[in-house]
Every structure is written in C-alpha cells, then in structure tokens.
Amino acid sequence: MKVQVDLDTCDGNGVCMSICREVFDVREDGLHLLQQQPDQDLHHKLIGAEVSCPTRAITVKD
Numbered sequence: 001m002k003v004q005v006d007l008d009t010c011d012g013n014g015v016c017m018s019i020c021r022e023v024f025d026v027r028e029d030g031l032h033l034l035q036q037q038p039d040q041d042l043h044h045k046l047i048g049a050e051v052s053c054p055t056r057a058i059t060v061k062d
C-alpha cells in the first residue's frame with residue numbers, strides 16, 4: 001500500500017492527522033508524511049483520511 005500527498009494542493013488543515021497520526025504529521029511548516037508504504041493494518045484509517053481530506057490531496061494505492 002502506498003500513500004501520496006500532493007503538497008501543492010494540501011493546505012495544512014490537519015484533518016488527515018486527526019484520523020491517522022501514524023502516517024500524517026502536520027507542523028508549522030506543513031505536512032510531513034511519516035510513512036510512504038504503511039502496513040496494511042492502517043488501510044481503513046488511510047482510506048478515511050483520503051476521503052476526508054477537504055482538498056483531495058491524498059492518494060492511497062493498494
């Protein structure tokens with residue numbers, strides 16, 4: 001499973017971090033992707049972050 005974030009689209013609102021802190025970390029300087037290939041057990045959270053991102057900046061691929 002791969003996670004990608006379009007940093008040009010992300011506005012740093014932190015919604016993804018509230019859903020999956022294992023992967024998304026939003027700081028003063030913007031979003032940091034902590035893992036690009038997370039374990040499968042995070043799949044449900046990652047899909048939640050993908051569909052909840054207000055700017056649709058997150059892509060999750062199996």
Ligand code: SF4
Nearest residue numbers: 010011013014016053
């Ligand atoms: S939810 Fe989307 S726009 Fe908000 S910080 Fe995460 S990737 Fe960026």
